[in-house]
Amino acid sequence: MTGLDRLNAKLAKLKNTDAADQTVTGGTDSILAILLSEIDETILAREMMLINEAGDEVKLLVAGRRLLRVGRPGPRNDRPPEEPSPDASEDEVFSDLIAAFNGPVRDFLDRASEISIAAQRPHYRVDPTEIGCSADILAQALSESAQPIVADDPIAAGLGAAVAGLRLSGGDVAETVGDPALAERLIAFAGSGLPALDQVMGRDPSQPGCAILPAPEPRDLLLACIAAGEDKALILAPGDTISRLVSLCRLSTA
């Protein structure tokens, strides 16, 4: 089975084919994740066509493990004057691609009751210097739009999501936030479990690192350690914040 066959089989499973004319949002995130993975695995240029049950399609141009364009294939200079020029900055291109991916592409997937995907080599030359968005950048943007959480200071962001947290600096507790009783549990963890957790995280201090341990069912609480530089945040957070913390960890460790 080719990679494309596998993807189509996956898409067919993810979309509810009995839900015609219904906005299906439950599967969209999973399909977007699959698309991101496809982008990440595509080296040679190809046009990917997302096709709904009515035959409407959205085209993506992908090359070099980057999304180059959404909905406007063709030679690079063959474009309407209102679109970014080939000399647009990286930030402008990223902004346009992210807006298109998170807007029209997501809307198209939400509205479709059946989605298939086809791919072909473009019949035109793709400029190898054309700026594109990696799957990591797109994933970060999708995470940010779904769960606004800042990663400029992952320690502060982690503490902000916590019901109780410790900021540890060089092994000492520099700050305590939230419920004092829960913070006491974290202080106990810092003494008994953190050295072993540090070993597991085994990181270079110049690289951020994250570990998340959800409580067993009903997963009402989770323990997380977010490390950046010499500082760490050790937090207890509600179980339903796991998506936010995963987004934060993706952003801070990307």
Next chain:
Amino acid sequence: MAPSAKIRSLRRSTPGCRVIAYVDLSARLVLYADSDESVPQEVLDALCLRGTRLLGGAVADAAMQALAAASPPREAILFRNGAIEAFIRASGGSDEALCCVLSPVVALDPFLAAAGAEIDRLAAPEDAQAAQVPERNP
């Protein structure tokens, strides 16, 4: 379906899932591993050791206290070296677990749910697995 085929199927159904190792935490032993590319045994052993420490060692014991839980965490997620590592232990006190290396773009929630269900099936006693197979009509 053989355990190896089940693990392969799980990995291939998750784009971006690079490695799944089926391990015994108490023995610190990799029972089987599936990946597209060859992964050195030392790398698999280190992955298994991280799973053991997170789900069965001092980290798990201390986490259980911090979470005020009746049992150690069943799942752990680690972000390291530009990848996500997910560790999922079988429920019911079994020592079997899946240790997985994922691309950062993988949707974690559906993967954890699928991996949790799969490790429970793998860890189920053989007689329980046989009971799940529908009997053939005489």
